[in-house]
Amino acid sequence: MTVSETIRPASRNQLAERPLIWLGAITAGVIVTNLFAPQILLGLIGRSMSMPAWQAGLISTLTLLGYALGLLLLVPLVDLVENRLVILRTLGCAILAALATALAPTPALLLLATFILGACCAAIQMMVPLVASMVAPDRRGQAIGEVMGGLMIGILLSRPAASLIADLWSWRAYYVVSAALMALLAGALARYLPTLRPSARASYADLLLSFPRLLREEPVLRVRAWTASLVMASFTAFWSAVALRLPDAPFDLDAKGIAAFALIGVAGAAATPIAGRWGDKGRARPMFFAAHLLIIGSLALCAWASVLESQITGLLVLSLGTILLDVGITTDQTLGRRAINLLRPEARGRMNGLFVALFFVGGGIGAAAASLAWSFGGWTMVCAVAASFGVLGLLTDLATRTGTS
Secondary structure, three states, X not given: OEEOOOEOOOOOOOOOHHHHHHHHHHHHHHHHHHHHOHHHHHHHHHHHOOOOHHHHHHHHHHXXXXXXXXXXXXXXXXXXXXXXXXXXXXXXXHHHHHHHHHXXXXXXXXXXXXXXXXXXXXXXXXXXXXXXXXXXXHHHHHHHXXXXXXXXXXXXXXXXXXXXXXXXXXXXXXXXXHHHHHHHHHHHHHHHOOOOEOOEEOOXXXXXXXXXXXXXXOHHHHHHHHHHHHHHHHHHHHHHHHHHHOOOOOOOOXXXXXXXXXXXXXXXXXXXXXXXXXXHOOOHHHHHHHHHHHHHHHHHHHHHHOOOOXXXXXXXXXXXXXHHHHHHHHHHHHHHHHHHOOXXXXXXXXXXXXXXXXXXXXXXXXXXXXXXXXHHHHXXXXXXXXXXXXXXXXHHHHXXXXXXX
């Protein structure tokens, strides 16, 4: 397979660099809510459609499985087909899938619609290489950081937003609102998104078969996907269990208080453009060290917060730990994305798809580890397990300099 350098034809309505980055961040933030909102809506959906607990649990699982499949099967298309066209068509399918979910009359059709919606959310990862391609290499880290900031805000707002909409109207209304927002987004993308036409001389099958070769030939991709998987494991381990800990002393939060606490993590998204800028200045290696040390230290704070007697002090310490945890996680992932987007321009779609697919595997491991840790040792054990992923990241920093330039 031979692939020439990407061609970027000019567009009459093409945005300047800064508005394009913001459009990428908004796109990521809006679309990603569809992946995490089902986690808070499971109970409402299950009761309204008389679904047994195991079947309702499939809603979130199938959404994420669909996303993983989209990363591996749809995102590589940006290395083969004009990017603007692929993104708009994928987003159009996401709009239809969200409406189908809202209108689904039976559990089987609902599960099918959520699976398709999850797959079409892969449009997020199509935007990242497009934005990276339109920005000069010395500003690429900052640009990716700002897009990732929008992604993190979307992830953290998805659950409280879905809960609020469901409380005001119904769970179906959430998917209608999501479809409407994505339709507005599609209009903006259709008008302003620049064209990016790869000059690939390969078949779609060849692109898919190139995944193992990319992993074998690109040590930066391997190492940065590994540390991104580790920090995602810390993220999911913490957020999977914290809602179980907050109702008890010293925190004593009700459902609304827990939803409000979830908003604290949004502050961590502010670190993404900063991390990107430092990466652009050649300081990625110390930033990786700092990120993994932050993860370890923040989880120590979170464990300490649970043994404090004062509710206010406990919440303040836990909030500080949560913010620092999210800063560490987003720093690693931003710098990792920057590193892989400085590699082969003709393979950015596949490498972004692989990168995200692999760190989602880490997220699944983290959630499973948190469940076991909670059963055997409660909150302290959860924090210890989540911190251990940070320790592995730190050991990786000591063992290699790959992807730190």
